[in-house]
Amino acid sequence: MRMIDKSFINKYQKEGFYYGIPVFSNSEIRSIRSEIETLEKKFKNGISKNKLEQYFRVNGHIVIPLLANLSKSPKILDYIELLLGSNILVWSVELFIKEPGSSKIVSWHQDITYWGMGETNNEVTAWIALSNVNIESGCMRFIPGSHNKKILIHEDTFDEDNLLSRGQEIKGINEKEAIYAPLKPGEMSLHHGKCLHASGMNNSNDRRIGLAIRYVTPDVRNKENGHDFAMLVRGFDDKGGWFNFAGPRSLFNKKDLCFYNYVLKYQSKVLMAGANKNDGMYKADK
Numbered sequence: 280m281r282m283i284d285k286s287f288i289n290k291y292q293k294e295g296f297y298y299g300i301p302v303f304s305n306s307e308i309r310s311i312r313s314e315i316e317t318l319e320k321k322f323k324n325g326i327s328k329n330k331l332e333q334y335f336r337v338n339g340h341i342v343i344p345l346l347a348n349l350s351k352s353p354k355i356l357d358y359i360e361l362l363l364g365s366n367i368l369v370w371s372v373e374l375f376i377k378e379p380g381s382s383k384i385v386s387w388h389q390d391i392t393y394w395g396m397g398e399t400n401n402e403v404t405a406w407i408a409l410s411n412v413n414i415e416s417g418c419m420r421f422i423p424g425s426h427n428k429k430i431l432i433h434e435d436t437f438d439e440d441n442l443l444s445r446g447q448e449i450k451g452i453n454e455k456e457a458i459y460a461p462l463k464p465g466e467m468s469l470h471h472g473k474c475l476h477a478s479g480m481n482n483s484n485d486r487r488i489g490l491a492i493r494y495v496t497p498d499v500r501n502k503e504n505g506h507d508f509a510m511l512v513r514g515f516d517d518k519g520g521w522f523n524f525a526g527p528r529s530l531f532n533k534k535d536l537c538f539y540n541y542v543l544k545y546q547s548k549v550l551m552a553g554a555n556k557n558d559g560m561y562k563a564d565k
């Protein structure tokens with residue numbers, strides 16, 4: 280493992296988030312962004328029945344080698360290991376894209392509310408900026424210490440401008456307590472699954488692109504389904520609670536696309552439980 284300034288650990292544990300960790304150089308970020316934008320051009324008409332956005336927003340690591348490989352990057356994993364220990368799995372990889380001037384937002388929420396993992400401390404999101412992500416372009420903001428709270432009540436809004444799967448929202452947050460977490464291209468933030476966070480519109484002239492990778496340990500259990508799917512990226516998993524998979528064979532490989540649909544159906548039972556509609560990214564008959 281590289282030498283890492285470990286002072287972030289205490290702050291992360293106290294506040295539930297940490298931001299501004301440099302992980303990728305400008306040239307690495309330019310190349311990652313260009314690969315993503317090449318995919319957008321190539322698959323502008325979608326992949327079979329789905330829009331490309333489906334695979335960007337949900338479980339991209341199952342079908343897009345670029346996203347799976349990024350989630351295995353030692354530059355990220357060395358930090359995750361300091362928080363979660365040496366056995367690490369990837370549960371989900373997602374791109375959060377806001378076009379310039381778009382009205383897309385993310386409402387106040389706690390990530391693990393609908394994930395079926397209970398109130399675990401053994402889940403961390405690494406969020407990497409693939410563009411300049413500042414207050415103007417709609418960076419995340421967090422409520423320090425909120426990861427120590429229970430899971431709060433979320434209301435489904437299904438608002439079209441909300442990037443979350445159910446438009447879920449916690450009402451009554453005191454915005455004055457929020458800390459903005461701007462990131463330069465290539466920088467990473469880390470947040471705990473119960474830390475309250477949100478993000479605003481992109482009022483800048485550039486796209487705002489963030490890559491969210493959800494890491495878990497072998498001990499985390501899906502309490503609803505009993506099991507869930509994850510990709511082992513460091514160490515080993517001898518706990519039997521995750522169906523481990525190896526990652527994509529190739530870009531949008533047919534077998535991986537079938538597996539993608541299987542996982543989506545399986546997860547949608549938990550992630551959309553209790554919702555009065557399911558016609559978005561977890562639509563079960565995809």
Ligand SMILES: O=C(O)CCC(=O)C(=O)O
Nearest residue numbers: 375385390419478489491
């Ligand atoms: O990209 C955003 O603004 C929000 C992302 C988010 O909520 C998350 O990664 O948990």
